[in-house]
Amino acid sequence: MTVPQPLHQALDRSNSDVVLIVDDVPDNLAVLHDALDESGYTVLVATSGSAALARAGQALPDIVLLDAMMPGMDGFEVARRLKAAPETAHIPIIFMTGLTETEHLVAALEAGGVDYVTKPIRPKEVLARMNVHMQGARQARQTRNALDAFGYASIAVRAADGRLLWQTPLARQLLLAYYGSSGPLAPAPVQAWLRRHLREAEQLVEPPRLTAELGARRLTFRLHQQLGQDEEGGDWLIVMREVSDDAVIGAMSLSFKLTAREAEVLYWVVKGKINRDIADIVGASPATVKKHLERVFDKLGVETRTAAAGMAMNRIRQLHPSFEG
Structure with a gap:
């Protein structure tokens, strides 16, 4: 059909x-x-x-x-x-x-x-x-x-009230995935970030970027340019870009002969997460995460989280030099 x-x-x-x-x-x-x-x-x-x-x-x-x-x-x-x-x-x-x-x-x-x-x-x-x-x-x-075609989503936000003036189709998908809503207002963290850095942006100094995380995916927001001016901050074009570490997890699985879940647990160990946090992220119990980690230690031939994270980080940097641990 x-x-x-x-x-x-x-x-x-x-x-x-x-x-x-x-x-x-x-x-x-x-x-x-x-x-x-x-x-x-x-x-x-x-x-x-x-x-x-x-x-x-x-x-x-x-x-x-x-x-x-x-x-x-x-x-x-x-x-x-x-x-x-x-x-x-x-x-x-x-x-x-x-x-x-x-x-x-x-x-x-x-x-x-x-x-x-x-x-x-x-x-x-x-x-x-x-x-x-x-x-x-x-x-x-x-x-x-053009922004969407190259993987850069974009939105226009009114600083005074946080209203989304427009958004590209890709931006709508990303806002729904990360914040559960695509309007009529920009997500609260985006509004707060915009207002916090308005003065820097108006002085043509690029402010720090905002980052949101969703599992192994990260969404960054960058203030691109002011579209309109008024006494309350004007309208702003914000460019969004999503980066996924799914390829990194896959590379660890192949390199160390880990299952997909073991590789995911090791990824979050590299990111500095404790077992309780990893359990919340992957949707398992801390006891299950501990068992996965024990198998990871055995396959890597190490005894500690630090040693496992160090070995994994060295391999990741060989395969993905731009990875941020």
Whole structure:
């Protein structure tokens, strides 16, 4: 049985940007749909706020054209919800409104819009406004995709409240694995680390990196650059990289003829862990860890933890010079 791809993966973005138009008036949809389609865009439509949220979550469009005044959930609420969700927070929103009073235009921008056009809609004006915002969005998407392709996940975090403004697919997977959540806020340790080192970063001094551990895997966070400034610290691009020592454990198993579990126990001895800690990590009892360690001593021909760790470290450095014990 073939599992269907998520909509955002099935859409061909190599030659066409994806636009979501949200309007409850069919005539407005038709005019814009035809103009954008002729200009080479892939066009999706929604006629209500709830449909817009569902379609945006499925398709992850490159930009949203959003009617401000709709029955039920209006465009302002749709925008707030899109910006609150990490998966869609990065998508530029252009409001379409017949209301020109200052308070309505301010409300559109405060809800998360980057721009607005007034009704009746003039397709050429919409295309011109879209092009301005699409260039930045396109470059940002290409950068995020390139980082993921090379194993570097990335997130954007607002220093003031810790909100995740956007995250790459790889970043979402890693945050879920290490912290059990991928938003709407960055994990508490990441927020604390960012705020603690803001001053250094603002002075262009790279602060110490944050490291999280998950078994033999380590995830490092590095402050890359400031994306936007305000009085409360601005928005920051954080680059993440995961390193796994599974290869090191495998090498010890082969080198010393250890079982997989014995090699894992020896790995944690090299890392300086006591039996009780190792038991918690590998999901066994301290007594079981002790038995594994006794067999490791026998196979290595040593009598102490220190001797076993020293022998293992020498071999690891021969095979993996960059390993940090």
